[in-house]
Amino acid sequence: MKMFKTAVAGLLVSAVSFGAFAAQEVTKEEVQTMKLEKIGTVSTTAETTSPMDAKEELSKMADEKGGKYFLVIAGREHGKFSATADVYK
Template structure:
């Protein structure tokens, strides 16, 4: 029973810490209001199978670029999904 509880706690802590470092999607209004600084762009490949998968990839790529936020500026569905986002800090 202790092992189960330990694993459950570790999973919860791991999911909280992942969410804490993931770049957050913002709107154009939030970019202006928060006066965010653009640091580049990122894009997904045409391999994502849903809009949520594309957002997850964009968030990860924004993290890797050193950004805290991303704004999706283009998206396309062609059997799979691809998207482009500006990255901000």
């Protein structure tokens, strides 16, 4: 039983720490005031089922590009959701 509790605690800690490193969404104003440097653009496919899923996908893609922040610049809903974002560091 103790081993099970330790495993669950480890999974929770890793889930929380993963979220701490995920790229964060910013506004246009934050991009300007923080003087962020654009390093690229990412786009999701039309496979996500909600706007939050699309933002999560954009965050993961920004991480893969080495970005710390992303700014959503376009979004579409056509039964499913897709979006495009600029990536900043």
